[in-house]
Amino acid sequence: MTESDTRTRHLNRFRPRRSPASDSATTPAITPDPQRHQSPMFGFLKKSAEPAPDDATPAAPTPAPSWRERLKAGLARTRAQLGGKLKSIFSRGKVDEELLEELESLLLTSDVGLDATExxxxxxxARSRRDRIDTPEGIQEAxxxxxxxxxxxxxxxxxVSAHRPFIxxxxGVNGAGKxxxxxxxxxxxxxxxxSVLLAAGDTFRAAAREQLQAWGERNGVTVIAQEAGDPAAVIFDAISAARARGIDVVLADTAGRLPTQLHLMEEIxxxxxxxxxxxxxxxxxxxxxxxxxxxxxxxxxxKAFDKAIGVTGLVVTKLDGTAKGGVIAAIARQCPKPIRYVGVGEGIDDLRPFVARDFVDALFE
Known part of the structure; x- marks a missing residue:
């Protein structure tokens, strides 16, 4: 091999190799495959953009509990005080003097009251003798x-359909939940x-006016209020405004007071x-x-408020926070005013018309 051939061979070692066809054609541009050449560092971007599989169905929303379920939950403490112990008392399966004595004690401690207990x-x-009840289930049903x-x-x-506006x-006393x-x-x-209009007749407690205005904003209803003044004048103006605007119902708030505060009872x-x-x-x-x-x-x-203003209906609140729900039975015997509504929670839908069957079932179920 000549010295020239040796030099040429040495230079060829550092030249890029080409296919035979490259001597006569231009090498085409290579388009990178985005899926093959995606950088692992940014792989999470690709995954987040992928659609969910076709068979991935969203979880069904949990249905809201019914009013009966909420009432039952709200009366849990009263039921634990009353209904839970009744099963033990009724377990003997017959209505005898011992059962009646235990039942009397339980009803009295549940604020059922003496008249309602008797x-x-x-x-x-009477039902036991008439129907010859001899099972725990029969006693509870009776x-x-x-x-x-x-x-x-x-x-x-x-x-509220008899008048327009229906006033x-x-x-109630302070803190009852008016x-x-x-x-x-x-x-x-x-x-x-x-349509509803609210009258802020509690002019003694500034927080009451602000609280009522907050409820008005929440419900989208007008609130007639004054910074200070006579509560009767505020309610008078509210009734006039309701009549002028064609409002269906006026709800008039009043300041809380105790029955023993005679001057405040005269004011109401x-x-x-x-x-x-x-x-x-x-x-x-x-x-x-x-x-x-x-x-x-x-x-x-x-009794005190009925004497002062002639009570025509009751709203019993906070049944969910007490074991004294039996007081409704005492009301039925000693001062039977219609119970228009009962409340078992703080939610806006937790105040509903009173239904005797729902209430009794919630105590015994």
Whole structure:
């Protein structure tokens, strides 16, 4: 091999090799495959953009509990106090003196009251003799039937179609839940397709006015309020405004007061008289809001407010926070005012018309 050949061979080692066809044609441009050459560093971008598989169906939303379910849950503490212990008492399977004594003690401690307790015991004995009850299930069914018969007269739904505007005056002691109940009632009547106006008649507590205005904004209803002044004048103006605007229902708040505060009880009586000046047929309903936690003290409230302003219906609140739900039976015997609504929670839909069968079933189920 010559020296020239050796030099040429040495240079060829550093030249790129070409296919035979490359001497006569231009090498085409290579388009990179995005799937093959995707950088692993950015692989997560590609995965997030991929559509979900066709068979991936979204989870079905959990259905909201029914009112009966919410009522049952709300009465859990009363049921634990009453219904849970009844099974033990009824386990002997016969209505004898020992059973009646134990049952009497249990009903009294559940705030059923003496009059209602005597009524229920007498009914249980009569039904036991008549139907020859000899099983725990039969005894419970007989007691539940007696309680239902006792509460049924209180089941009188409120009809607001008789007047326009239909004026509802709301009263009660401090902390019973008047203002909150008004907000829930506004939503309830709106769900029936009725227009509502709120009257901030509690002019003593600034927070009450602000709270009512917050409920008004939440429900989209007008609130008639004043920074200060006579509560009767505020409600009078609200009724005039409702009449001018064609409003269906006026909910008039009043300041909380104790039955023993005689000067305040006289003041609320004045509010009622002013309402009658604005509308001789009003108020068309006077609702007393009762906190179920008060137990037997609620009876004294009903009697005192009824004497001052003529109570026509009751709203029993906070049944979910007490074991004293038996007070409704005491009301039925000692001061039987219609229970228009019961409340078992803080939600806007947790205030509903009272239904005796639902209430009894929630206690015994």
């Amino acid at each position: 009524y229920l015991l007498d009914e249980l004995k 007691l539940a039937g007696a309680l239902h018969d006792l509460l049924l007269p209180l089941e009188q739904p409120l009809d 509802i005056m709301i009263a 203002t909150t109940s008004i907000g829930k009632l506004a939503k309830h009547f709106q769900a029936q397709g009725r 009586a004045k509010v009622r008289r002013v309402i009658q000046k604005a509308d001789p047929s009003g108020p068309h309903e006077t609702l007393l809001v009762l906190d179920a936690n008060f137990g037997q003290n609620a009876l004294a409230q009903v």
